[in-house]
Amino acid sequence: MAKPTASIGKNENSTTDNSVDRKGFISWMTVGWVAFSAATGGFFTMMIRFLFPNVLFEPPQSFKIGYPDDFTKGMVDIRFKKKYAVWIVRDQSGLYALSTVCTHLGCTPNWLNTEQKFKCPCHGSGFRKTGVNFEGPAPRPLERFKVYRAEDGQIVVDKTKKFQQEKGEWENPESFLELA
Amino acid sequence: MIDIIKHFINVISNPTISFTLLTVLAPLLFPPTDWFEKYHFKFGFNRLWKKEGAYFMFSCITLFLIAGYTDEFAIKILTKPDNIPIVLMFYLIPLTLWLAMNQAYNNDERLARGEAPLEQNDPKDKVLVWPDLVYIELICLLLFMVFLIVWSVYIGAPLEEPANPAATPNPSKAPWYFLGLQEMLVYFDPWIAGIIFPIFIMGGLMAIPYIDTNKKGQGYYSFKERRIAIFIFMYGWLALWVYLIIVGTFFRGPNWNFYGPFELWDAHKVEALSNVNLSEYLWVKAWNQGLPENILAREFLGFVVVILYFVVPPAILAKTYLKEFYLKIGSTRYSTIMFFGLAMLSLPIKMYLRWTINLKYIIAIPEWFFNI
Known part of the structure; x- marks a missing residue:
């Protein structure tokens, strides 16, 4: 059996001190791989770290929208669309908060008051005032957010908790606010 | 006029x-x-x-x-x-x-x-890729880049305002x-x-x-x-x-x-574009009852339609109109052609179904993000 010798750029019979024997080769190899893994690992860690910003200028997920009297019965309130991405709908029996994210591909629909519907400008999905999808490709209704009364009587929308109609979650009493 | x-x-x-x-x-x-x-x-x-x-x-x-x-x-x-x-x-x-x-x-x-x-009358002497072709391509590329730069400066290439998720252009x-x-x-x-x-x-x-x-x-x-x-x-x-x-x-x-x-x-x-799913056509409009609770029972017709669509036409064609073709190219090639062909054909079919009977989805399971 031929003895495997690792010699880099050297004659096999070379006897100079530069020759690397099997054991030395493996240990250098190990050092090399560890260094390589550390470098690439560090690099990718930094890459992934870069994806998470240091400071987030995001509006709070839970916010007060005013008192029940601020909302007219039968109207869709679009004041909070830009900052908080919710529509506040006040119907005869209460109030609910609809997400402004289209359930098809995530564009922001517009509320068309004359047609009484939310209409998405990207692929034409349409939603009724309740948030239920009825035209275009949107596969499911708009999502609703948790609404409740704060101690001071103001209405609070909590976007961390969402309610999906197709899962039957609109029955949940947290998904709407009953008002006289 | x-x-x-x-x-x-x-x-x-x-x-x-x-x-x-x-x-x-x-x-x-x-x-x-x-x-x-x-x-x-x-x-x-x-x-x-x-x-x-x-x-x-x-x-x-x-x-x-x-x-x-x-x-x-x-x-x-x-x-x-x-x-x-x-x-x-x-x-x-x-x-x-x-x-x-x-x-x-x-x-x-x-x-x-x-x-x-x-x-057949093309010149018999071949032209080399390098330098003959690549040389022409390089010149075209340079000229086209000059054209693009001049053009984009001329029309003031449309940079719009910063993205705003609340304002989607309509x-x-x-x-x-x-x-x-x-x-x-x-x-x-x-x-x-x-x-x-x-x-x-x-x-x-x-x-x-x-x-x-x-x-x-x-x-x-x-x-x-x-x-x-x-x-x-x-x-x-x-x-x-x-x-x-x-x-x-x-x-x-x-x-x-x-x-x-x-x-x-x-x-x-x-x-007016009130779209209706196939399951709603079947259960609500044809059978006059509510949609069943069970998702698979609700959408069974859609599954049947989709499976039949991909299985029945190829099988019938292989026995009749495309029999020789099927024997010539074999089952693997035949089914590949049929699969891609039917998938392609499903686009106009779905477009017509939407335009004529306002059909939204043949299988509609938003619960699983599975809609066809």
Whole structure:
């Protein structure tokens, strides 16, 4: 059996001190791989770290929208669309908060008051005032957010908790606010 | 007079009409069988690929553009910087198509007379890729880059205001090369139209050399020797891709409603489009009861329809009309062709179902993000 010798750029019979024997080769190899893994690992860690910003200028997920009297019965309130991405709908029996994210591909629909519907400008999905999808490709209704009364009587929308109609979650009493 | 023509164009550009026209015209323009070929020659469609056909096509396109640039509504679409490539496309696609078909028809006539195709007369001495071809390509690349820079400076390439998730432009249009995809997304779930179909398109195009092993037409233009393949490709390319880009550019306006190219984009145009899922048609409309609780029971008809669609037509065709073809190419190739072909055909089918009976999804399981 031929003895495997690792010699880099050297004659096999070379006897100079530069020759690397099997054991030395493996240990250098190990050092090399560890260094390589550390470098690439560090690099990718930094890459992934870069994806998470240091400071987030995001509006709070839970916010007060005013008192029940601020909302007219039968109207869709679009004041909070830009900052908080919710529509506040006040119907005869209460109030609910609809997400402004289209359930098809995530564009922001517009509320068309004359047609009484939310209409998405990207692929034409349409939603009724309740948030239920009825035209275009949107596969499911708009999502609703948790609404409740704060101690001071103001209405609070909590976007961390969402309610999906197709899962039957609109029955949940947290998904709407009953008002006289 | 011009107003009547414009109104006529507005009316026929409604996709139900224009897409039907295109679908009917496609086999007459690119006849896949003898029967269509008979009418292809009878109606004189073959003359489209002769010199007079080129004059005719380019006069029509130029007249349309003149009408468009003098129209108060169409000019807004035509001169929008994003749409300039599409205006160029109006000429480029017919031009390339005409060049290929003209040579193909010349060769078909030569082959019918027993002569060799025109390409036989090409110089026998070969030209080297490097430096001859690469050198020309480099010059083209440099000239084109100069052109692009000058052009973008001239039109003030459209940089818009910073992105704002609360303000979506109405209509929101994808870049022109994605308008075909955007149009597909109107009829399908995002998963299907945005991911599955693009994969099928690329996979299907890559599969072509493996499933179409017809040696004829290699190295020379010919229509007749591979007419079925050319017909299928042309239908997919012209009707299901280029046409959808034109729909997205010219026929889609505010709220993604349909408008004619010479029509005012009235944001309050009302279109009643109450879409209904197949399960709702079955349980609620036909059987007069509520949708069942069980998801699979609710959608069983959709599953049956989809499975039958992909299984029954290939099986029947393999036994009857395509029997020889099936025996010749074998079951693997046959089922690959059928699968990609039926997937491609499902797009126009779904479009028609949406336009005629407002069908939203054949299988609708939003709970699982699974809608077909």
